[in-house]
Amino acid sequence: MATTDAPSSHGLSVPGEAPRRAVPRRRSVRIRGREYPVLLPSIRDPRLHVAAVLLTLQVLGQTVLNFRLSVAQILICLATGALIEFGVGFFKDKVIMWPASGLLTGNSTAFILRVPGTVHGQWWSKHGFLIFIGVVAFAMATKYLIRWKGRHIFNPSNIALVLAFVVLGPQYTEPQDLWWIPLGPWMYVTYAILIGGGLLIAWELKLLGLELGYMAAFAAAVAIALAPVPDHCMVASWHATALCGRDLWQTLVTSPEVLIFAFFMLPDPRTVPDGQVGRFVFGVIVAVLSVLLLGPTTLEFWTKTALLASLVFACAGRFALARLLAPLEEAGGGLAVVRRLGWAAPAVLGVTLLLATALPVAAQLSTHGPEPAPELPDGSTPKLARSVGSGPDYATWVSVTAAAALPPSSNSGPVSATGHVWVLPAIPSVSIPSNVTAFDPSMNQQTADQWAHD
Numbered sequence: 001m002a003t004t005d006a007p008s009s010h011g012l013s014v015p016g017e018a019p020r021r022a023v024p025r026r027r028s029v030r031i032r033g034r035e036y037p038v039l040l041p042s043i044r045d046p047r048l049h050v051a052a053v054l055l056t057l058q059v060l061g062q063t064v065l066n067f068r069l070s071v072a073q074i075l076i077c078l079a080t081g082a083l084i085e086f087g088v089g090f091f092k093d094k095v096i097m098w099p100a101s102g103l104l105t106g107n108s109t110a111f112i113l114r115v116p117g118t119v120h121g122q123w124w125s126k127h128g129f130l131i132f133i134g135v136v137a138f139a140m141a142t143k144y145l146i147r148w149k150g151r152h153i154f155n156p157s158n159i160a161l162v163l164a165f166v167v168l169g170p171q172y173t174e175p176q177d178l179w180w181i182p183l184g185p186w187m188y189v190t191y192a193i194l195i196g197g198g199l200l201i202a203w204e205l206k207l208l209g210l211e212l213g214y215m216a217a218f219a220a221a222v223a224i225a226l227a228p229v230p231d232h233c234m235v236a237s238w239h240a241t242a243l244c245g246r247d248l249w250q251t252l253v254t255s256p257e258v259l260i261f262a263f264f265m266l267p268d269p270r271t272v273p274d275g276q277v278g279r280f281v282f283g284v285i286v287a288v289l290s291v292l293l294l295g296p297t298t299l300e301f302w303t304k305t306a307l308l309a310s311l312v313f314a315c316a317g318r319f320a321l322a323r324l325l326a327p328l329e330e331a332g333g334g335l336a337v338v339r340r341l342g343w344a345a346p347a348v349l350g351v352t353l354l355l356a357t358a359l360p361v362a363a364q365l366s367t368h369g370p371e372p373a374p375e376l377p378d379g380s381t382p383k384l385a386r387s388v389g390s391g392p393d394y395a396t397w398v399s400v401t402a403a404a405a406l407p408p409s410s411n412s413g414p415v416s417a418t419g420h421v422w423v424l425p426a427i428p429s430v431s432i433p434s435n436v437t438a439f440d441p442s443m444n445q446q447t448a449d450q451w452a453h454d
Contacts, residue, residue: 039097053197070125080136081106175304198263207267213283221291225359236300238435275329295362
């Protein structure tokens with residue numbers, strides 16, 4: 001294997017002509033007589049900037065944010081994505097490349113995917129490693145196989161995560177919690193890195209309108225959905241009671257997990273429209289779809305899955321949206337866009353009002369289902385063992401006891417019936433998970449026991 005610097009023909013000059021500016025030599029590697037171009041990472045590559053922010057958050061997650069994710073699971077995701085992209089580039093495209101996209105797909109998958117049973121602090125646990133490998137491999141497969149006009153249709157890690165959560169369910173998978181740790185110095189640092197890094201990268205990629213459009217529309221849509229339906233609630237393992245109304249709105253809008261979705265998964269330049277108008281509208285559509293899909297949900301697991309699934313549906317219609325908005329992109333400027341709409345403006349207004357009406361209707365659906373069972377800290381649902389003792393069944397016991405309480409049949413005069421006092425066993429002490437007390441420090445054993453008694 002030999003390494004060469006292949007000269008570029010564009011750097012040559014001929015007598016009598018002004019010398020042309022030399023083009024930098026391109027690195028290449030010769031393996032068994034074949035020359036492979038070497039594509040190294042560039043510090044200006046936005047993918048490296050995204051990776052730097054996510055890796056910083058991963059370090060915080062392993063140290064102070066209490067992520068239920070091991071270092072080994074992160075490395076497994078990174079290695080899977082990198083090997084697949086490197087292999088495709090080497091064997092198919094005949095290049096040796098730095099697998100930036102594969103590493104980013106693996107990193108974003110590891111950031112959101114959790115496997116129940118993994119505990120914070122188990123740095124080298126490989127628990128559920130096949131699930132991590134499968135999700136990243138499927139994500140990379142969608143990038144190469146599901147394409148339209150030379151571009152992949154779906155965000156790779158997004159569609160793979162949604163499919164994993166829907167197919168495997170909460171027994172084998174779990175999205176990262178909407179709430180991480182109590183608001184304090186480390187959470188302020190996390191917000192600063194998350195929001196600051198996301199906005200800077202969006203400014204660099206001209207995706208700021210997409211992100212701001214999503215966050216503004218999401219906050220407004222959640223408020224519209226919850227205001228008429230105060231009974232819509234979400235049950236989470238880290239909260240002692242169901243979250244409803246304003247508390248639920250505040251949790252969703254300020255959730256760092258929602259911000260991760262808005263700043264680092266949604267704004268993928270390869271899976272969003274190219275024009276600024278299209279990107280803004282795309283962000284608003286994803287926000288509305290997010291609220292419509294989370295409306296019927298009551299458990300945090302499905303709420304987070306609904307948020308992720310909104311991007312899958314939006315990406316599926318991305319090319320149709322781009323064609324629809326092409327005339328508006330050509331118009332340029334806000335007033336020009338309004339003038340270009342013409343008679344279509346009332347139709348746009350009608351669709352907007354229809355969607356606004358549908359938001360509380362979707363939220364109302366959750367109130368007609370059975371009461372959800374709260375999750376345990378590992379994402380599983382509690383199972384109550386039924387103890388069956390010896391003796392007569394309940395119906396026989398009730399009838400015999402009632403008959404014994406009646407006056408004897410030989411005495412026809414009025415007498416008092418025998419009174420029985422039933423002493424119930426003491427209610428056992430209630431255990432309080434650590435993530436519940438972390439969210440609400442006022443929750444103590446006395447309060448929990450009182451709630452159990454009531």
